[in-house]
Amino acid sequence: MGSALAAAFVEAGYPTTIWNRTPGKADELVARGAVLVPFVADALRASSLIVVCLSDAASVEDVLGPHRDELDSRTLVNLTSGTSDEARGISKWAGDYVDGAIMAIPEVIGRPEAFLLFSGSAEAYARHRESLGRLGTTTFFGEDVGLASLYDVALLGVMWGTLNSFLHGAALLGAAGVDAAEFAPFANQWVSSVTGFVNAYADQIDRGVYPAEDASLETHLATMKYLVRESSAAEVNTEWPARIQAMTERAIRAGHAGASYASLIEVFRSRA
Ligand SMILES: NC(=O)c1ccc[n+]([C@@H]2O[C@H](COP(=O)([O-])OP(=O)(O)OC[C@H]3O[C@@H](n4cnc5c(N)ncnc54)[C@H](OP(=O)(O)O)[C@@H]3O)[C@@H](O)[C@H]2O)c1
Incomplete structure (x- = not known):
């Protein structure tokens, strides 16, 4: 997902600096014009907008926790899935913070059918709204930083409920040879x-x-x-x-x- 997000920024013509724990995964992005840096701090210094998408809140803490001071004058947009409590926890140390959720698969990032949900600093969101709009269709829920994550899990619940019912129906009809x-x-x-x-x-x-x-x-x-x-x-x-x-x-x-x-x-x- 991180590659898809960075690719959307590169495609939109934004100077894009990237960091990933396993740098080899960035080869294609580098070929398309992104700048790969070896250290997290280099990536943080390169831009006023930092977009992070890792496995979970613990990995965000691992990667950015040691760099809290460098985040002071920047906006952090965290598109890692997590709970609303985790979003509130990160917002306490991440300064100008916008939490986000991605309701899309990587293939559709950068297209209008990708929808992304945000909550947190209204001022920071307004400042970076245009850039974030390059990722897909965006909605901002306001200053309650946990809301994007809460919508995320509620919407995923809708997905699983619908899919489970389809799978159950397919099993039932499948038993009759359909x-x-x-x-x-x-x-x-x-x-x-x-x-x-x-x-x-x-x-x-x-x-x-x-x-x-x-x-x-x-x-x-x-x-x-x-x-x-x-x-x-x-x-x-x-x-x-x-x-x-x-x-x-x-x-x-x-x-x-x-x-x-x-x-x-x-x-x-x-x-x-
Ligand atoms: N894939 C989707 O369709 C989708 C849709 C919506 C939301 N999301 C959310 O997007 C996030 C990323 O998903 P993904 O599909 O991109 O997962 P992924 O392919 O497993 O990528 C996870 C990323 O996190 C990095 N990472 C994990 N732990 C780390 C640590 N301790 N320190 C540094 N880097 C660490 C990995 O680095 P390495 O490359 O070095 O392993 C990798 O870049 C998740 O929160 C997921 O729920 C994904």
């Missing part, structure tokens, strides 16, 4: 129908009322049981649908039988 490729267009079409519920449910969640304008939780539960039964009959793993069924049953026990699916938020809000 190829995943045959299932895929129907899954895609259905995901796009389901996203149509999101705005209405968001409104219900924010208002704290869950009128069953489409189907009640009780109706959902009845059909969920078919998914568990079909999976069991096909000798396919039932953990995923059984978990959803158990959570729905809890919401119904809490009095939401006649409410919309959005009422499950009450179960998600409480500790198990």
